[in-house]
Amino acid sequence: MSTRLDIKVHHLTRVEGHGDIVVNMTDGVLEKARLEIVEAPRYFEAMLKGRSFLETAIITSRICGICSLGHQMTSFKATEQALGLEVSEQTLLLRKLLVHGATMQSNVLHALFLAAPDFLKVGSVFPLVASHPDVVKAALRMKRLANDIAEVVSGRAVHPISCVPGGFTALPTAAALRELKRRLEEQMVPDLAFAAETVAALAAEIPGFTRDTEYISLRSDDDYALYDGDICSSDEGRVPVAEYRRMTNEHVVSHSTSKHCRVNRSSYMVGALARWNNNHDRLCPAALEVAGKLGLAPGCNNPFLNTIAQIVESVHCALDSVAVIDELLTRGIRDEQPHQEPTRHGTGVGATEVPRGILYHEYTYDRKGLVVAANCVIPTGQNLANIDDDMRKLVPEVLDRPEPEIAHLLEMLVRAYDPCISCSVHMLDVKFVR
Amino acid sequence: MGNPFCGDDGVGAAVLERIRAEGLFPGAELIDAGTDALSLLDRFAETGAAERLHIIIDAAKMGCEPGRVVGFAPAEARRRIVWDRLSLHGLGLAEAFALAEGLGAMPRRVVVVGVEPTEVRMDRGLSDAVAAAVPEVIRLIRAEVRADEADHTGH
Numbered sequence: 001m002s003t004r005l006d007i008k009v010h011h012l013t014r015v016e017g018h019g020d021i022v023v024n025m026t027d028g029v030l031e032k033a034r035l036e037i038v039e040a041p042r043y044f045e046a047m048l049k050g051r052s053f054l055e056t057a058i059i060t061s062r063i064c065g066i067c068s069l070g071h072q073m074t075s076f077k078a079t080e081q082a083l084g085l086e087v088s089e090q091t092l093l094l095r096k097l098l099v100h101g102a103t104m105q106s107n108v109l110h111a112l113f114l115a116a117p118d119f120l121k122v123g124s125v126f127p128l129v130a131s132h133p134d135v136v137k138a139a140l141r142m143k144r145l146a147n148d149i150a151e152v153v154s155g156r157a158v159h160p161i162s163c164v165p166g167g168f169t170a171l172p173t174a175a176a177l178r179e180l181k182r183r184l185e186e187q188m189v190p191d192l193a194f195a196a197e198t199v200a201a202l203a204a205e206i207p208g209f210t211r212d213t214e215y216i217s218l219r220s221d222d223d224y225a226l227y228d229g230d231i232c233s234s235d236e237g238r239v240p241v242a243e244y245r246r247m248t249n250e251h252v253v254s255h256s257t258s259k260h261c262r263v264n265r266s267s268y269m270v271g272a273l274a275r276w277n278n279n280h281d282r283l284c285p286a287a288l289e290v291a292g293k294l295g296l297a298p299g300c301n302n303p304f305l306n307t308i309a310q311i312v313e314s315v316h317c318a319l320d321s322v323a324v325i326d327e328l329l330t331r332g333i334r335d336e337q338p339h340q341e342p343t344r345h346g347t348g349v350g351a352t353e354v355p356r357g358i359l360y361h362e363y364t365y366d367r368k369g370l371v372v373a374a375n376c377v378i379p380t381g382q383n384l385a386n387i388d389d390d391m392r393k394l395v396p397e398v399l400d401r402p403e404p405e406i407a408h409l410l411e412m413l414v415r416a417y418d419p420c421i422s423c424s425v426h427m428l429d430v431k432f433v434r
Numbered sequence: 435m436g437n438p439f440c441g442d443d444g445v446g447a448a449v450l451e452r453i454r455a456e457g458l459f460p461g462a463e464l465i466d467a468g469t470d471a472l473s474l475l476d477r478f479a480e481t482g483a484a485e486r487l488h489i490i491i492d493a494a495k496m497g498c499e500p501g502r503v504v505g506f507a508p509a510e511a512r513r514r515i516v517w518d519r520l521s522l523h524g525l526g527l528a529e530a531f532a533l534a535e536g537l538g539a540m541p542r543r544v545v546v547v548g549v550e551p552t553e554v555r556m557d558r559g560l561s562d563a564v565a566a567a568v569p570e571v572i573r574l575i576r577a578e579v580r581a582d583e584a585d586h587t588g589h
Binding site: 065110113114117124126129133136140144158415418419 | 475532
């Protein structure tokens with residue numbers, strides 16, 4: 001068994017900055033096991049100062065082209081709370097549909113393009129195309145349908161257009177919604193079932209690592225909370241969204257330009273697995289059935305099963321999307337105008353679940369509806385400390401394996417979190433430091 | 435393809451703007467795909483797409499002098515997959531073509547029109563060399579369209 005280990009997996013970014021996995025062990029003592037992220041600050045919070053409340057969501061949605069919709073929704077909620085803007089039931093339903101679409105798309109692409117190749121022990125999705133072409137085609141079909149949900153409801157697949165504070169500037173037709181419903185039932189649901197079967201066959205390949213962890217997500221009385229709810233910690237229960245700063249505690253660390261977060265322990269996890277642990281009782285029966293088949297049980301503390309939780313909740317999202325569309329069609333689409341006359345000015349906090357975890361936006365507006373201060377806490381940032389803690393437990397457990405295998409396992413661990421290291425685009429460059 | 439906020443990476447968008455402004459290629463569908471290479475697969479899957487000519491304009495490091503314009507088929511270029519597999523960021527043209535080919539989803543004819551950048555960095559606006567290349571890009575597109583029409587109607 002090796003008592004000395006020096007691993008550095010170096011991810012170069014295409015724009016600037018980098019993310020490295022670094023492990024140092026001497027004489028059997030683990031000195032360092034962490035994900036070091038260095039990326040240039042992007043100044044979004046500073047950019048928002050002085051901007052109108054009509055612009056905030058447009059700007060913050062550009063934080064990321066993949067998580068764009070989530071940023072918009074969270075931004076609207078913060079603005080609407082700060083300025084006292086009511087939203088209608090129809091707006092809530094349409095936003096829930098959008099959130100379901102974004103969740104399904106992101107989860108499916110992560111599970112099948114990023115994580116599944118790990119379970120299949122192939123280097124990337126490209127060998128998957130040869131060995132499992134039907135799964136890749138299903139993933140692309142699901143992505144397309146999720147894009148179309150965004151296009152029908154919000155006017156565009158990336159960076160929604162018709163969503164504004166207080167409502168929508170354009171509404172989908174009943175016919176378009178009916179067509180989405182048909183495709184969800186006839187295509188998305190079977191495709192998800194197929195994806196779940198494929199992953200179930202690979203379940204034995206998922207590393208059996210566990211670590212006692214605090215899980216933080218939204219929780220709601222009404223539904224499986226994605227768009228709305230209170231903050232919920234597996235350690236302390238429900239907490240009002242207004243207390244989000246206490247539930248994140250962003251602090252600077254020496255080895256990363258990204259801040260780390262902690263609440264009741266040295267770290268916590270957000271994302272699909274956190275949502276599963278806190279809210280499995282709100283999932284529809286079909287999703288629970290898939291969870292059973294995939295070996296996902298309540299109180300799961302294996303971060304590698306985050307991918308499984310993504311598939312399970314996607315099944316729920318597909319079926320709940322149908323239910324939401326049914327409700328919209330029963331009510332009839334009403335030609336409503338967005339409510340954009342502020343009834344107060346002050347501070348508002350929005351919290352939603354984006355695919356990678358709980359996202360917070362807080363804004364303070366002045367009487368003219370201009371931003372005075374802004375704060376955004378991104379899910380991937382909240383997971384960084386947890387990734388470090390996982391690595392610190394995992395490395396000593398696998399010391400007897402060859403170094404390349406340890407490095408690969410650590411990369412798999414990082415991938416399991418579905419990190420979106422904002423838009424510092426990364427190029428993989430693997431080096432072993434001796 | 436490309437990001438107009440990254441200097442010469444905006445050449446694709448600039449060419450599209452010129453085509454629109456001058457009303458060129460009236461039968462063509464003009465699409466700004468930005469940095470979403472995966473969306474090409476959606477395009478290729480559309481009804482009738484397999485039979486059409488697809489021209490993709492993008493900044494390309496080809497080892498030439500800045501502003502040089504080269505048209506090539508994907509198969510003519512040796513492909514290096516550099517995607518890091520941490521997220522869907524960084525999934526580029528090479529990766530999209532590899533996926534399309536593996537799935538048998540490549541259309542009949544795809545041409546990449548590459549323009550060698552002076553520099554790709556966060557900045558608005560094209561360098562002089564690349565801005566000057568826009569007419570050459572359009573000339574090359576015109577030639578490709580004509581050649582394709584000739585080939586196609588010949589069958």
